[in-house]
Amino acid sequence: MVSLLIDGKKVEAAPSQTILQAAQKAGIHIPTLCHAPRLSPSGACRMCVVEVEGARALVASCAAPVSQGMKVSTGSETVLRARRLNLELIWSNHPNDCLTCDKTGECKLQSLMYDYNVKTSRFVAQNPPTKPDDSNPAIYRDMNKCILCGKCVRICDEVQNQHTLAFSNRGMQTTIATAFEKPLKDAGCVFCGHCVSVCPVGALMDKPSMNKGRPWETKKVSTVCCYCGVGCSLVLHVKKGEVIRVTSDTYSPPNYGSLCVKGRYGFEFYKSPDRLKTPMIRDSIDQPFRETSWEEAIGLVARKLLDIKQHHGTEAFGCLSSSRGTNEENYLAQKFTRAVMGTNNMDNCARVCHAPSVTGLRAALGSGAATNSLADIEGAEVLIVSGSNTTEAHPVAALKIKKAVRQNGAKLIVIDPREIELVQFATVWLRLKPGTNVALINGLLHVILNEGLENKGFIEQRTENIDMLRQVVAQYPPEKTEEITGVPREDIIKAARIYADTQKGMIVYGLGMTEHKAGSHGVMSLANLALITGNVGRPNTGINPLRGQNNVQGSCDMGALPDVYTCYQKVDDPAANKKFSEAWGCPLPTKPGLKEPQMYREALAGRFKAMYIIGYDPAATQANINNVRSAMRRLDFLVVQELFMTETAKLAHVVLPTGCFFEKDGTFTNAERRVRRLNQAIPLPNGARHDWEIICQIATAMGYPMSYGHPGEIMDEIARLTPEFAGINFERLAGDGLVWPVWDKQHPGTPILHKDTFTRGKGRLNDLLYTPSEELPDNEYPLYLTTGRRLYHYNNGSMSLRNPEIHTISSEEFAEVHPGAVLWR
């Protein structure tokens, strides 16, 4: 530490800190225009100049490091004069239209002109006016207002890594431009809006928010994004019951101010005229729907479900809840299914995405969840990204991967059949044939064990079954692995050596690992890699699934699964069964229920009579939708709770309109197990009700009174029944939330799992043989088809397609075909 005097005040600072940082720490304000805490200093705007005793000239405090004994004056007459002159120079090239500029009220130039009492400029404008760029629906660029601070250029480069913007025509005519001044959409822009978020003036604006309201007219509500499992924190700007803008807090995890195009610009879907606002019923699905009252709809659902339970037994019913719903809703859905309907036929949409993660990670480590936090990615030395097109599917997590590589020198190993964007950042790209994951990872394990690169101490102390694993992976030498996977043997060897050579190796994976017949085997194989190298239980290590939907983690944690209550307490464990039976005041079934695909099978066989589906659209999103739709058509009674008339709702007998995430209180749990609060920002549409209220009302009408004053009370019940949630309540979740397990009310949460011991005791090395996919290309169907995520759209599109901005940018889908495949035809 060095000590220096700032305005006569003694300040201690680290030698690596700048004068600006030291002053900020001491509570001394220095004005800036080109400075942003996440960006490298550029010293361009000269607003932060200070006088340093003995220095030749004024010093830019944002870029100058502190030194021992330095004497700094931040407000001397020389400094103030320089700042005023600087403002005059900037103002001479800035249009005087604060009266109608949307930035008014949060414009840094405006407030500095006020602070320094600069009313006009002695200088004459030199640059001719240019036409604002209005060519895209998200970002409005008016270069007449640009003060050339360069923050947009730096954030596009350093944070988003997109390099869409740069300084061009340097000199008197300097401007911020794309290459060849092309419109943003043709210049590689991904519309993350980072540039807008840092622009100090009105040069870059969120276009959908323009002319909608002044900053001081809006209420700021913090909540959680629902467009993927990263679970970014959002700030909603609300005016007169409408969300008019979305921003994010630079200091809030996991995204620290970053958002993607969906989070920032995908906020208009909720006011689509397609929103359902009245309950609708019909006797059979050939008839048209009839609008009705809530009383009649709830009464009908209760009557029908009781009737089916009485005549066809408890096993004729199943419930599917949503990974987009809150924890509280998912908890109530499974409570309803088990306590009121008396069956464990409970599942959620994670079945077809990350259920193999739960199974695989529980088998290996004892806990079906990510081991580390998303922030850990940035500090990893080696990253394996497998089966995850992260830049498209989890854009904000991808920023952390890019930062690890570009700024911290991490080595990236990409396992993917396609040349995804991250391949540009990769040290090794293992381009495997689709479906050969287990063989490839066995090949990596082979190299590590064969070359003696494994962490012997860790294997000895903390794992079991190494001998069997050795035997199995001995069958996968690089030559054979190359034959199966198509990955050159030298790349397999290289990747294995890189990963085994670090104690900060982190595995991140996505649906490319899990959406296979043997998806859980892929997950267990990755766990093997982490276990034999000892890369678990410490910061910047572990094995981390990137969850698809916002609350995949939470919906599973809440027991919306056929075999477990909250946090994976088994329904067939007598102690757990007793605990929940007593708490819920009724006997509960002990037999694990049906998984989602089994439900469709039962329905097709005529044994299943009723389903209750909450915020899930399997008739549009399942791989075999014809099968799903046929199954639903066979049901006597289908209840759907939805925002829109989805494909599934079209097959229902009763459709109940509910709220979207802007209209809800509750919690989501993101991919790093962070339980975070949603805060209701706008009222429900007239006529809709909250999901949790609807479930309570149906249960009550069926003779099982359920009543809560607020979702917080539901969380209190969850905490009472779930050791991992024991320390969680809504008050404690205020702010950035808590990462489970939270064992008691004082516990700070657990960002890293398995530190000293695994949840299951010893880590299990599962010896797994590679089994080829069930259907491989043949003469009749000679091509592989794999699906992928798209940055601009989310899941069934029911929300993202209803955002005019996003729809304009991306309104078509396409298939990519290898030219060789076309020629071959």
Add this chain to the structure above:
Amino acid sequence: MHKSVTVNKEGTSDVDLAKCRAILSKYNRSTPSDLIPILQQIQDAYGYVPQTALSEITAGTRIPLSKIYGVVTFYSQFSLVPRGKHTIKVCTGTACHIKGATDIKKKLTEALQIHEGETTKDFKFTYEPVACVGTCFLAPVMMIDNRYYGKLTADKAEATLKNY
């Protein structure tokens, strides 16, 4: 030198990228500091810096296209539009001005039928007045490519063009 640039019916250029790739191939493991030498060689090879060549540089060097564009628009030695085979620079410094540079400019504009900064339709000449070429003892002076023509008159200037 310019045979690889053919102007098609739409008025845009079909660029033969082989030369660009040959230049890039010399910079196998390029660093950002290689950018300007690469651009200079491309400017020499094509007479300008074609858009498609910049995309090739991005692919080859991983330097973002926007940054390269920023560099190209800064230095006057680079041009983004096709230039003539020969560049005529007429000195407009004080000495040349007094000795009749204005007449020479007028004559050349008539003879070439283009304005300052433009290129003739046959891509033979690009014509640009410059502030000073530093040879006042030759005033009035012009340069064609790297060659000086001093003590000019308007007619002598016009006649010189015939040598090219």
